[in-house]
Amino acid sequence: MPIIAAFNSKGGSAKSTALIALADALARREATVSVIDTDPQRTIAHWREKAVSSPIRVVEETNSANIHRLIREESSRSAWVFIDMAGFTSDMRTPIISRADLVIIPMQPSPEDARLAAAAFAYIATDEETLGRPIERRVLWARTTPNFVTRVERKIRDEVEENNIPAFTTHLHERSAYKAMMVGTTLAELDPAEYNGIDKAIINSDLLAAELIENVMEIQNRKKENAA
Ligand SMILES: Nc1ncnc2c1ncn2[C@@H]1O[C@H](COP(=O)(O)OP(=O)(O)OP(=O)(O)O)[C@@H](O)[C@H]1O
Numbered sequence: 429m430p431i432i433a434a435f436n437s438k439g440g441s442a443k444s445t446a447l448i449a450l451a452d453a454l455a456r457r458e459a460t461v462s463v464i465d466t467d468p469q470r471t472i473a474h475w476r477e478k479a480v481s482s483p484i485r486v487v488e489e490t491n492s493a494n495i496h497r498l499i500r501e502e503s504s505r506s507a508w509v510f511i512d513m514a515g516f517t518s519d520m521r522t523p524i525i526s527r528a529d530l531v532i533i534p535m536q537p538s539p540e541d542a543r544l545a546a547a548a549f550a551y552i553a554t555d556e557e558t559l560g561r562p563i564e565r566r567v568l569w570a571r572t573t574p575n576f577v578t579r580v581e582r583k584i585r586d587e588v589e590e591n592n593i594p595a596f597t598t599h600l601h602e603r604s605a606y607k608a609m610m611v612g613t614t615l616a617e618l619d620p621a622e623y624n625g626i627d628k629a630i631i632n633s634d635l636l637a638a639e640l641i642e643n644v645m646e647i648q649n650r651k652k653e654n655a656a
Pocket residue numbers: 438439440441442443444445446467469471513514515516570571600601602603604606607610
């Protein structure tokens with residue numbers, strides 16, 4: 429059962445939005461998803477209280493002593509386990525990262541976000557040292573404008589590539605539907621009379637979920653080959 433964590437010690441980088449968009453897209457495919465909300469801000473737990481019709485299961489845990497057991501329990505319950513992490517680092521980081529099959533690093537391609545995301549990459553490098561193995565991670569470019577790349581954005585994306593940090597080809601585009609979803613609903617339930625681009629956000633999150641599935645399959649195959 430894939431365990432996917434969203435991590436970026438830079439606050440407001442779209443971790444919670446990316447996970448809900450992905451979980452919502454997987455739920456549309458009838459997959460079962462548990463989200464463990466480890467952020468004391470309770471963004472996803474709060475979303476769940478409002479999004480009553482969503483089949484996504486949300487559990488909260490802010491104590492590092494309980495996280496391994498909870499991940500184990502949720503793994504036996506749901507096909508996918510997502511873990512939302514806080515916008516700062518804590519003693520939850522290494523236990524979560526050590527259990528994740530993939531760490532998604534949502535990041536906006538702006539100079540300030542890139543500067544602050546460097547800390548997140550450094551934390552992951554520290555965890556790799558501690559664990560003595562590489563950690564699968566992918567940058568998820570967030571809040572980008574569809575079909576438009578600024579020169580600054582291109583430069584930041586090139587820098588990430590030069591540092592051998594893989595990134596999702598699909599971006600989490602800037603969409604008011606994503607913002608509205610976070611208030612406590614699924615994308616499909618939003619009223620098209622009230623919000624623009626709901627269909628586009630659905631297509632965007634479907635593509636992202638498809639890429640996530642592909643990535644996870646590749647990672648699992650590679651693990652099997654290495655173990656053989
Ligand atoms: N793709 C998007 N389109 C529109 N708005 C977005 C998008 N992604 C994130 N946002 C908005 O950006 C803000 C921060 O997003 P979010 O809460 O997902 O970030 P976070 O990394 O989880 O933050 P924190 O570190 O505080 O947990 C929110 O107001 C959210 O609605």
